[in-house]
Amino acid sequence: MKKLTTGILLASLLASIQVMAAEPDYGKAALEMMKADFKAKGPATMERMVQQDDAQSQCSASPQGLKPAQAKKLEQAQLNTVKYPADGQYMGDWKNGEKIAQNGRGMQSSDPMGAVNGGNCYACHQMSKTEISFGNIGPSLYQYGKLRGVSPEIMKYTWGKIYNAQAYNACSKMPRFGHNGVLTEAQLKDVMALLLDMESPVNK
Ligand code: HEC
Incomplete structure (x- = not known):
């Protein structure tokens, strides 16, 4: 047997x-x-x-998913790639930020070489009350600045997250806008203002 x-x-x-x-x-x-x-x-x-x-x-x-230690190591390496604004100024113009968030063009085969890229944030996030067409792969960012405040820590975190989403979530599905040169420093500042300026529709 x-x-x-x-x-x-x-x-x-x-x-x-x-x-x-x-x-x-x-x-x-x-x-x-x-x-x-x-x-x-x-x-x-x-x-x-x-x-x-x-x-x-x-x-x-x-x-x-990665093991916690591997994820932590990857996030640290990605965080090391983040370039913060040279002049220490995080915020640009929210009106331009709204246009960038709405713009889904850029880096596609049908785009001309050197065309200005968009951020396409609405494809994954709710951002304002006025725009009712948005995706929900990402969390709602409506009232982001109002809820989080505009402390230096929040400014730095938000910049880092948009610059390189994998710095805070190892295998994030969010594009690495600064790291991959999708958005310029000036565009990143405008998107920051969209999230953190109290006059922006995100915080109304
Ligand atoms: C392809 C989908 C996608 C796009 C496009 C996208 N995001 Fe995200 N985003 C996500 C996901 C998913 C998360 C949550 C998971 C994570 O942290 O990676 C997230 C998280 C965030 C967070 C952190 C939220 C928090 O509660 O701390 C911020 C801020 C953010 N996104 C801003 C933006 C901005 C600004 C844009 C446009 C420039 C953008 N995202 C474009 C998918 C996306």
Whole structure:
């Protein structure tokens, strides 16, 4: 009886090893397909499509989430990339910030080279009461400044979050606007004002 059980155990172990070995590498296959079928056009480059940086590779390799220590290390490395405004001034013009938040264009194959990019914040966030078309992948940012206040800590955190979202959430789905050069320093200041200026529709 004992022999039989061992035999069954051994057989099932071998079978599962075989299944593991037979599992195709879907990630690699998808990458090969993208490399073969996608073509660069204008500002939509192939590098952005098929090359992951270290942070992206780590997150792709762990779709269930990183271990706490690994996440912490990744966030610190991303935080080290954040460039704070050279003049120490965090806030620009909220009216321009609203236009940037509404603008979903930029870096696409149908955009001219060198076109001004938008932030497309409304695609993922509610921001004002007046704009009723918004996505909800991200939390509502309505009343952000009113609720959080405008302390130096909040200013610094908000800038860092928009500059490089992975600095505060290792595998964030939010684009890294400053880190990847999507928005300029002046545009980041305008978006900051949209969130933190009490006159902005976000805080009305
Ligand atoms: C593709 C979706 C997406 C886009 C586009 C996006 N965000 Fe986010 N954002 C998220 C998600 C998801 C979170 C929450 C999870 C996290 O922290 O990463 C978040 C979190 C935030 C936070 C932190 C909120 C808090 O409670 O601390 C701020 C601030 C923020 N986003 C601002 C912006 C701004 C400003 C823009 C436009 C320039 C923007 N986001 C564009 C997805 C997005």
